[in-house]
Amino acid sequence: xxxxxxxxxxxxxxxxxxxxxxxxxxxKRLAKCGFQVCIEEGAGLSAGFHDEDYDxxxxxxxSSQEIWNTHLxxxxxxxxxxxxxxxxxxAMIVSLLEPFRNGQLLExxxxxxxxxxxxxxxPRTSRAQSMDVLSSQAGIAGYRAVIEAAxxxxxxxxxxxxxxxxxxxxxxxxxxxxVAGLQAIATARKLGATVEAYDVRPEVREQIQSLGAKFIDVxxxxxxxxxxxxxxxxxxxAKKRLQAALDERLSKSDIIITTANVPGxxxxxxxxxDVVRNMKRGSVIVDMATPSGGNCTLSQADQVVxxxxxxxVGHTNYPAMMATDASSFFARxxxxxxxxxxxxxxxxxxxxxxxxxxxxxxxxxxxxxxILRMKRS
Numbered sequence: 514x515x516x517x518x519x520x521x522x523x524x525x526x527x528x529x530x531x532x533x534x535x536x537x538x539x540x541k542r543l544a545k546c547g548f549q550v551c552i553e554e555g556a557g558l559s560a561g562f563h564d565e566d567y568d569x570x571x572x573x574x575x576s577s578q579e580i581w582n583t584h585l586x587x588x589x590x591x592x593x594x595x596x597x598x599x600x601x602x603x604a605m606i607v608s609l610l611e612p613f614r615n616g617q618l619l620e621x622x623x624x625x626x627x628x629x630x631x632x633x634x635x636p637r638t639s640r641a642q643s644m645d646v647l648s649s650q651a652g653i654a655g656y657r658a659v660i661e662a663a664x665x666x667x668x669x670x671x672x673x674x675x676x677x678x679x680x681x682x683x684x685x686x687x688x689x690x691x692v693a694g695l696q697a698i699a700t701a702r703k704l705g706a707t708v709e710a711y712d713v714r715p716e717v718r719e720q721i722q723s724l725g726a727k728f729i730d731v732x733x734x735x736x737x738x739x740x741x742x743x744x745x746x747x748x749x750x751a752k753k754r755l756q757a758a759l760d761e762r763l764s765k766s767d768i769i770i771t772t773a774n775v776p777g778x779x780x781x782x783x784x785x786x787d788v789v790r791n792m793k794r795g796s797v798i799v800d801m802a803t804p805s806g807g808n809c810t811l812s813q814a815d816q817v818v819x820x821x822x823x824x825x826v827g828h829t830n831y832p833a834m835m836a837t838d839a840s841s842f843f844a845r846x847x848x849x850x851x852x853x854x855x856x857x858x859x860x861x862x863x864x865x866x867x868x869x870x871x872x873x874x875x876x877x878x879x880x881x882x883x884i885l886r887m888k889r890s
Contacts, residue, residue, distance in 0.1 A: 518865045519549045520851070521575075521583030524556040527590045529815070529829075531559035531836035532843060534587040534608075537570035539844035544571050546848070546855050547863035553580040560836035587847050589840075591615055602626040607847065609633055609646065612879055612887055613777040619887065622880045628867070629880040634887075635850070636876045643849040644873065648692045649842040654831035655696030655772065658799045659685075661831075662768045663704065665797045665817065665824045671705020682707045686763060687726070688783050688808060689772035690717040693801060697770045698724045706768070711759065713773075731758040752781065759783065764791035769798045771808035784809035794822030803827040 520543055522535040533556050535543070540550045550572040554564060564574045580586075581599035588608035592600075597618060600606060605628035612619060612631050622629045632646040642648070662685075663670060672682040683706040687697050690712035701708050702725045710721045711729035718728045731754075763769055763784060774780050780802035789798065789811055800812040811820055812827045819825075832839035853874060856866040869875050879887040 517549075518547070518585060519551055519583040520585045520587055521551045521580045522553065522556055522587050523580045523596070524553045524577070525559075525589050526593060526596070529833055530590050531833045532589045532840045533557045533560045533562065533836075534589050534840075534844060534847055535567075535572075536560075536562055536841050536844045537566040537572075538841070539848050540567060540570040540572045542845075542848045543851065546852050548585075548851065549573070551575045551580060551583050553577055557840070560840040562837075562840070585851075587851075589843060591618065597621060597627075600625070600627045604628070605630065607632065607850065610879070619880055619885055623883055623885040626883040627880065628878065628882070630850075630874075630878045632846070632850075632877065634877040634879060635873055638872070641873050644846050644853075646843055646846045649846055650832045650839060651692035652696045653835050653839050653842065654801060655693035656700050657831040657834050658693070658770055658772075658801055658826075659697050659700040659704065661826055661828065661834075662701075662770060662797050662799045665826060666768055666795070668767075668795070669705075670701070683767045684709075684765070685768045685770065686710065686729075686766040687770045687772065688712075688759075689774070689802075690714070690721050691772060691774075694770075694772040695720060695724065697772065698726045701768075701770075702726065709762070713755070729759070729762060731755055756783070756785065760785065760788050763788045766792070767796055769796075769809075770801065771799070772801045773808050774802050774805055779806040780808050782808060782810055786810050789820050789823050789825070792823045796823045797826065798823065799826045799828075801831070804829045 552567045552572045586606045607630045610631040669680045670683045673680040685701040685706040685708045687710040708726035710726045721728045800809045802808040803814045857863050
């Protein structure tokens, strides 16, 4: 079953980006949907996938110049200015596009009549779970964040009793109980730590407790629940009361992992300089919100800083640290999404159709036929 649409998968060029938007397995799945697939030379090497693997799966290996001539580009990170300039009118890009930060890029695509689908705009509904890139990558990030915390902490996570003495279990506090936070809780518990967690959305209490963690109960007299399962920004008064309630608990933690983000806004400050200076030497803070400004006032993007013996880890791309699995999950999400565009005919052939009546396509296709469908904030 062929429909004349070629999916091009370029090599990611962003600093530290090791993922790739297609794997040999996903190439086979895309072929079953009716797509042809071109892979840029060496695109999967950083994730452990060789050109020979893609070739055996049915993909065509092409140069960096040829890849941008394909009908549909599938990427992980937003395209660079050079990459976006290489796309031709009538093409489509499917990628993480960071639309709240990249309004000019979307306007350029509209001007050039390049369709742009932002993977982060896919609604978090039951039907869209198999396409939810944010969730699949956040789960990996939450796991890896705990591994990074354990590495920098340098002490046992579980309680250890030996003939030479005993060590208390590490106390881990997780702030934010979305996909990344819940995975961080689960991983820290599996390693034997005692865990407590907080989220402004009261409905996640049961999820936190089901993983064996204690829910930090802070009465704010307002809910932090937003649309689509995301958190929303609190009022200034609620922020102050939350900070006062959390500070003492955080200062006593051995490890703090922060995951709090509000879509389209700067990350809320949850760990103040006073908290950092009151923590024990050897403690660790893993700030997973550094891409959007950070939950800790002293975090620095892509750096590990030491403040009076307290390490603050500011990595911005945890999934890239686990490139093989992260790419596999990402690629399967992309396959599930692109399958929505396939309309099968009675003859057995297929055609590529953009159905804006489909909720998932309607929500995530931000540029279509020269029209910018998302207003800049």
